[in-house]
Amino acid sequence: MNELIDLRRQLLSGHLTQDQVREVKRHITVRLDWGNEHLGLDLVPRKDFEVVDSDQISVSDLYKMHLSSRQSVQQSTSQVDTMRPRHGETCRMPVPHHFFLSLKSFTYNTIGEDTDVFFSLYDMREGKQISERFLVRLNKNGGPRNPEKIERMCALFTDLSSKDMKRDLYIVAHVIRIGRMLLNDSKKGPAHLHYRRPYGCAVLSILDVLQSLTELKEEKDFVLKVYTCNNESEWSQIHENIIRKSSAKYSAPSASHGLIISLQLLRGDMEQIRRENPMIFNRGLAITRKLGFPDVIMPGDIRNDLYLTLEKGDFERGGKSVQKNIEVTMYVLYADGEILKDCISLGSGEPNRSSYHSFVLYHSNSPRWGEIIKLPIPIDRFRGSHLRFEFRHCSTKDKGEKKLFGFAFSPLMRDDGTTLSDDIHELYVYKCDENSTFNNHALYLGLPCCKEDYNGCPNIPSSLIFQRSTKESFFISTQLSSTKLTQNVDLLALLKWKAFPDRIMDILGRLRHVSGEEIVKFLQDILDTLFVILDDNTEKYGLLVFQSLVFIINLLRDIKYFHFRPVMDTYIQKHFAGALAYKELIRCLKWYMDCSAELIRQDHIQEAMRALEYLFKFIVQSRILYSRATCGMEEEQFRSSIQELFQSIRFVLSLDSRNSETLLFTQAALLNSFPTIFDELLQMFTVQEVAEFVRGTLGSMPSTVHIGQSMDVVKLQSIARTVDSRLFSFSESRRILLPVVLHHIHLHLRQQKELLICSGILGSIFSIVKTSSLEADVMEEVEMMVESLLDVLLQTLLTIMSKSHAQEAVRGQRCPQCTAEITGEYVSCLLSLLRQMCDTHYQHLLDNFQSKDELKEFLLKIFCVFRNLMKMSVFPRDWMVMRLLTSNIIVTTVQYLSSALHKNFTETDFDFKVWNSYFSLAVLFINQPSLQLEIITSAKRKKILDKYGDMRVMMAYELFSMWQNLGEHKIHFIPGMIGPFLGVTLVPQPEVRNIMIPIFHDMMDWEQRKNGNFKQVEAELIDKLDSMVSEGKGDESYRELFGLLLLEKVEQETWRETGISFVTSVTRLMERLLDYRDCMKGEETENKKIGCTVNLMNFYKSEINKEEMYIRYIHKLCDMHLQAENYTEAAFTLLLYCELLQWEERPLREFLHYPAQTEWQRKEGLCRKIIHYFNKGKSWEFGIPLCRELACQYESLYDYQSLSWIRKMEASYYDNIMEQQRLEPEFFRVGFYGRKFPFFLRNKEYVCRGHDYERLEAFQQRMLSEFPQAVAMQHPNHPDDAILQCDAQYLQIYAVTPIPDYVDVLQMDRVPDRVKSFYRVNNVRKFRYDRPFHKGPKDKENEFKSLWIERTTLTLTHSLPGISRWFEVERRELVEVSPLENAIQVVENKNQELRALISQYQHKQVHGNINLLSMCLNGVIDAAVNGGIARYQEAFFDKDYITKHPGDAEKITQLKELMQEQVHVLGVGLAVHEKFVHPEMRPLHKKLIDQFQMMRASLYHEFPGLDKLSPACSGSSTPRGNVLASHSPMSPESIKMTHRHSPMNLMGTGRHSSSSLSSHASSEAGNVVMLGDSSMGEAPEDLYHHMQLAYPNPRYQGSVTNVSVLSSSQASPSSSSLSSTHSAPSQMITSAPSSARGSPSLPDKYRHAREMMLLLPAHRDRPSSAMYPAAILENGQLPNFQRALFQQVVGSCKPCSDPNLSVAEKAVPAAPSSWSLDSGAQEAQPFLSAHMGRILPPPVPPRSLLHGHYSLHFDAFHHPLGDTPPALPARTLRKSPLHPIPASPTSPQSGLDGSNSTLSGSASSGVSSLSESNFGHSSEVPPRTDTMDSMPSQAWNADEDLEPPYLPVHYSLSESAVLDSIKAQPCRSHSAPGCVIPQDPMDPPALPPKPYHSRLPALEHEEGVLLRDDADRPRGLHRKASLPPGSAKEEQARLAWEHGRGEQ
Secondary structure: OHHHHHHHHHHHHHHOHHHHHHHHHHHHHHHHHHHHHHOOOOOOOEEEEEEOOOOOOOHHHHHHHHHHHHHHHHHHOOOOOOOOOOOOOOOOOOEEEEEEEEEEEEOOOOOOOOOEEEEEEOOOOOEEOHHHHHHHHOOOOOEEHHHHHHHOOOEEEEOOOOHHHOOEEEEEEEEEEEEEOOOHHHHHHOOOOEEEEEEEEEEEEEEHHOOOHHHHOOEEEEEEEEEEOOOOHHHHHHHHHHHOOOOHHOOOOOOOOEEEEEEEEEOOOOOHHHHHHHHHHHOOEEEEOOOOOOOOOOOOOEEEEEEEEEEEOOOOOOOOOOOOOOOEEEEEOOOOOOOOOOEEEOOEOOOOOOOEEEEEEOOOOOOOEEEEEEEEHHHHHOOEEEEEEEEEEEEOOOOOEEEEEEEEEEEEEEEOEEOOOOEEEEEEEEEOOOOOOOOOOOHHOOOOOEHHHHHOOOOOOOOOOEEEEEEEEEEEEEEEOOOOOOOOHHHHHHOHHHHHHHHHHHHHHHHHHOOOOHHHOOHHHHHHHHHHHHHHHHHHHHHHHHHHHHHHHHHHHHHHHHHHHHHHHHHHHOOOHHHHHHHHHHHHHHHHHOOOOOOOOOOHHHHHOOHHHHHHHHHHHHHHHHHHHHOOOHHHHHHHHHHHHHHHHHHHHHOOOOHHHHHHHHHHHHHHHHHHHHHHOOOOHHHHHHHHHHHHHHHHHHOOOOOOOHHHHHHHHHHHHEEEEEHHHHHHHHHHHHHHHHHHHHHHHHHOOHHHHHHHHHHHHHHHHHHOOOOHHHHHHHHHHHHHHHHHHHHHHHHHHHHHHHOOOOOOOOOOOHHHHHHHHHHHHHHHHHHOOOOOHHHHHHHHOOOOOHHHHHHHHHHHHHHHHHHOOOOOOOOOOHHHHHHHHHHHHHHHHHHHHHHOOOOOOOOOOHHHHHHHHHHHOOOOOHHHHHHHOOHHHHHHHHHHHHHHHHHHHHHHHHHHHHHHHHHHHHHHOOOHHHHHHHOOOOOHHHHHHHHHOOOOOOOOHHHHHOOHHHHHHHHHHHHHHHHOOHHHHHHHHHHHHHHHHHHHOHHHHHHHHHHHHHHHHHHHHHHHHHHHHHHOOHHOOOOOOOOHHHHHHHHOOOOOHHHHHHHHHHHHHOOOOHHHHHHHHHHHOOOOOOOOEEEOOOOOOOOEEEHHHHHHHHHHHHHHHHHOOOOOOHHOOOOOHHHHHHHHOOHHHHHHHHHHHHHHHHHHHHHHHHOOOEEEEEEEEEEOOOOOHHHHHHEEEOOOOHHHHHHHHHHHHHOOOOOOOOOOOOOOOOHHHHOOEEEEEEEEEEEOOOOEEEEEEOOHHHHHHHHOOOOEEEEEEEEEEEEOOOOOOOOHEEEEEEEEEEEEEEEEEOOEEEEEEEEEEEEEOOOHHHHHHHHHHHHHHHHHHHHHHOOOOOOOHHHHHHHHHHHHHHHHOHHHHHHHHHHHHHHHHHHHHHHHHHHHHHHHHHHHHHHHHHHHHHHHHHHHOOHHHHHHHHHHHHHHHHHHHHHHHOOOHHHHHOOOOOOOOOOOOOOHHHHHHOOOHHHHHOOOOOOOHHOOOOOOOOOOOOOOOOOOOOOHHHHHHOOOOOHHHHHHOOOOHOOHHHHHHHHHHHHHOOOOOOOOOOOOOOOOOOOHHHHHOOOOOOOOOOOOOOOOOOOOOHOOOOOOOOOOEEEEEOOOOOOOOOOOOHHHHHHHHHHHHHHHOOOEEEEEEOHHHHHHHHOOOOOOOOOOOOOHHHHHHOHHHHHHOOOOOOOOOOOOOHHHHHHHHHHHHHOOOOOHHHHHHOOOOOOOHHHOOOOOOOOOOOOOOOOOOOOOEEEEEOOHHOOOOOOOOOOOOOOOOOOOOOOOOOOOOOOOOOOOOOOOHHHHHHHHHHHHEEEEEOOOOOOOOOOOOOOOOOOOOOOOOOOOOHHHHHHHHHHHHHHHHOOOOOOOOOOHHHHHHHHHHHHHHHHHHHHH
């Protein structure tokens, strides 16, 4: 921008020359266009850098201007003129290159003497210097000898051609020192004598640095290292040796010795360089020229330089013992013996001198100098001057005199007037001495100077003063660069022809052998001589002079001499005097033409043809001179001779050249030159006469296009140059020439040949016609062009456009150009023609069609071209001017043609094809991007509207009018035009919409009339609406307008009901589509997009039943799920499509990405894909039924290979279920309230399945980020109408607990916990959340008496998981839970948690940290002593309470039993603790024992005999059987303190939302009132105080979280808190235990509620980052053991988890952003539930039991009748159905999932004790890496691994009861399978039903049938229980079953 401002300032200053102004403007426009392009703005068309008005120029010119601007931006170097090159512009000037060199310094110059540094350019390949030398003279300090030269030691090496830049060039620097003979020897020579002595040389390769110089465009520094020559005799080759790296011949005096130079590469002529780089020329720049002439010799470039090279000499020793030190001195002397001053230049940069002294080579009689000296001798002193060379020996003795011993000389010009030839010359050396005098130069000038001279004068007297030394010789070479002197004898002979009259013929013949440089130097003299010779004897010399003239004219066509053409023009105009020459020139030219038919060799004829332009210039000028001299005599003869000449020209062109290549070249040469003579002829003839000449000539060319491509090109180029000529600009000539030009173009277009040239010709014609459109003749010319061109132009465009798709090359593209450019050229031509047409032209055009078929063909063509114009975007997006003009021309043309269409093709002659083409064109036109004015700036919109109006509205009116004209034929366009018209109505222009929407009513009406309904309109409208809205068309206002206009029309119809229904349906669809589009295109989250897609999919399926659209959205939804990595949901989504297909062989067409295939194949592929997605989502239970379905198909087809594969797949899924870890997700209820939410969310509530590790805070944060405008509601109450109807967004979020559907599976003892874990959180449709409140008066001392729970159950529209991660709530139910029921749940939950944890620690193989157990036991026992269950005793065992609540007797009994059970469980826990406790923790253990005794004592009165039951003090059996066998979830505080994957957390499976008790920092009890129910009037502090009393815990004093001992660990709703660190939800106080989640109302068939609770799902793990708070005693200090405990827990809590998890995954509860949940299995939803079957994940497959099973149990369990339990051998156990007790999470066999289930209440088995050996793990079992395995229900032994004094605990209340129950069963053999499951009286689920065939009601029936079938079918034996892979699982299943039987 600063650059543009600066350039503008320069323009406004007015100080620039015209050239500079043009250059600045060019630069500004290029920059502006570049900026516009990069900013996405429109390209501005300019001509001569000024903005053009599109109305004032033709479309062709406008197109070329756009193209020119685009290319100039791309090249950004010089303006590219894409107009056709005018005459004389065919040759581009070669751009000269120049090197700027500046010497910065000579570093570390240690010479200590003055130096001369010579720089030159050296061509290594040629082995010669190509430039003059640049001389820098330095003093001994390395600075310039002349102080004025500081910072000014620079040169410009000029005139290097592109060819030179490719040579192997080097910059060579020779360093010559000036001082003593030997540098280091002061004795050699006196100090006062200085010699020029060679010192060193440096080189730099140009090729190596050229790239960097080209890119840099500024000076760059280089260091040239200076090397010295090892042997002075090789000095002349030192630079070559350095370049060749002949290192033996040179050496470096110093590592840092070098020249620092800077280089810069410049391009352009010298004027341009001076203009662009003025600073360089201000530094005393030395211009250093090339030795020869540059590529282009400019007229006026006067130069007269002789370059002399001192090559070598051979001299005699002269009787001396050592060789001489020879110095050569040279002078330039004039004829009179005067020494010419300043005629010797050692190098540029220093002034010239009068003498030259060579450098001295030490002790060398054969010196080689190789030094170039420039001799700039004035031209007038050249003749007669000579050079004298004097040779001296430089003595190194004390005197140091220089002794002259010889000389040589050479004249500069020979006797014949030629200068010294460019060659090596050997000069004779003449002896002389110091006494010899050269005063009389005539004494030696008479002597021969060289061998050639000696041959010329053999009679030389021997008595002369100077004697030649025959043994000595001296060599020089010369090179002349002169524009005034010639070395050519022939040229001199021609100029002096009168001296040799008899040799004229020979001299003229030899002229063509003279070099071009010599001819152009003497151009005027040569031409004068030729015409004088012609006048002297026309007959004799005419033809030779003509040939010489032709030769010179053609010479000037050479690019090197191109710039001498103006010299020729000036000569013709001002100096030419041959008044009679025209007659001979015409005669010779005509004779050449006439000979062309016979001659075989036609080179001279072709040369004459090429010289036609200047020959005619000479002819015309000669005639003018003659006419002027004779007052116009012989005019008729001249005219007739010209006419005859043209007849000869026509004759040449009419010859058939197909068989003669030479004739072809002659014709081509003639055609090329022909247009150049028009201007000359116009000087002598009228425009009409010249036009007639030209028409006759062009007409004589063969009109057929068979003469060959090259000739075609030449012919068209000739026509093109004719059209571009001045002649064609006259309307009189156009009338004559246009028909023949159009004729030739028409022929070529028909043949599709030379399209590019033809388009250029047409463009020029249209440009001329447009500029002269005011003249009356233009109408006639346009008429001519319409008749000749319109049809063929259309045909050509159609062909080109079809080819452009295939990217075919088009003939006539001499340079490879893209088809797009040709298309653009022809489009601009067509538009130019249409724009020139007026009403008359259109009328004539339409009237001229012979038949309707012709008219139809024309209309189809033009409509098709227009359509392609809009579809193909011929013009780039930023060519807005061009595109608008195109649209304007199209709409104008269509208005003219539509009347013809209506008139000719409506009634009886209705033609669907033409009408359809018209409608398609109109639709495309209105939808053009360039016409959508809404998306452009207001200023630009106003400008367009002012100039063209809204062309969409114009076309819409035209379209509507034509539709109305159709009448009954409208039915032909239903439904075909519905989609296109719909697209038009979606254009955001109200007027267009108002015009077009009523057409749909018209269509409905016509279809209703014809078919009695409008199903087609309906179907098509819905289809097209979907695709168009998703493309971004349409808006809310369109939806309203559409409904309004159509309803208004439909209201008046007889079919109004169906019409209104349809319109309403479409508007509702639009509402959903707009929602969908807004979600998709915005930065919306996946969540919103998926919800929107599901909503739309529902609509297509249920409301308008469009199966294809439904399937499309199934795949869109599936893709979204895959992108979000929701693989289970993706599988369920795809399943919707799969279920629409049948296992049939019906062929299906290609659809979406599916190929054409049979229905069976597609369904198979879908099934495989769905199975794959279920596998990726770890929902194997859902994949198994599909595996079975596929297996069934493969089996029926006997495709055993696929069957094997699918069976293996199914088996691997079973393995995965049992072995792989799966996380249980959280569920959250979200309410969307307020009218600002999208339609599909507005005022609805949903339950969402959370991501892995996602807690409530993270979920809330995610929802708020998805709806940034939303406000989070701070209470869980249902919102009122004010919120529902307000224009805002409110979110209400809290966690909910799933209520599983598959209660039966969860109640089975024998089902592994991993299986139960899946059913707890999958296929869930009901959820609940609890809110605590006080009913009635609150007891201040014990508030538990009045603490009720309000339980809300939510039922969803579909089960989770399904096709979405969230579903809408369909129904809400509210129940209240009494305080007693709540107490039962709390105590039972705690018991379950304890059992699970103790079991986990008891069976550890590697004994690790037991801090979790310590803390859990401490929490329960301490709470029991200081309140805990005592509070329940006070509340519910009180006589008053029992009296007031007689109905609660059974529940009170149940609570008592649970309390007893807790005592026993704690006893076993202490026994385990005793075993593993660390010595430092013994004090804690002691304290626990003491408190346990107190606890037992406190319960003693309530339960007599309790003291006998503690395992800590008694070995007798427990009253409640094996109550510890089932694993219960742990309490919230345990979880809160446990690492996500720690053993305790793995066992404890409580669900905690962020608002539940796991919120470890929720110590601000005051929040509870705000969050709780408004009926809770009491201060929260009291509530929490009482809760703490229930289970007081010294470790958590001051923390509300210890209340969770009595609270449920289920998820609780809380919309009140976004951060758990600052608020505690109301429901944290107490809520139902998670074990009760499965069923709020307990069935009667179970003996009591406790057993039912044990059947329900257990808590699940929750990620938590909380640390374990340390216990603080009264003095505020931690006891030692607790400090150690705290350190161990906090410091070294190692997660026992999947080893593949990273540390971060183990430690941090992540809330992933994607909606994937790998662990969750999910279910297909909305339509899966309503219209299809249901996937029922299989429970553990039931097997019929074999006989002999129970006998094994009897054998195993009759021992406990005695006091000491016998030890069973390990092998017996492995074979038995008993399951080993699971070990710790770190043991190889342990299976601890994060979602362990509880056992059934009937799990009290008769096992009284099992010795330690019973559970020794077999070495056969391979170690397991996944320690998160499920832990199934199992027998649990208090005695395992325990040592005395603790004795085994016996749990059975009555051993005999156990034996009785065992004996009642039939005996089974030991070979019973390990995973056998007995038939339960309740009929649990057997094999899963056939997938998807029915829903739940049908399932029960089918299960019964399947079960019976299964029971009757004999089973194969399973693998032995002792097999390593399955032993653990089989034992688990058997033991689980055993407990179930024992209880019964």
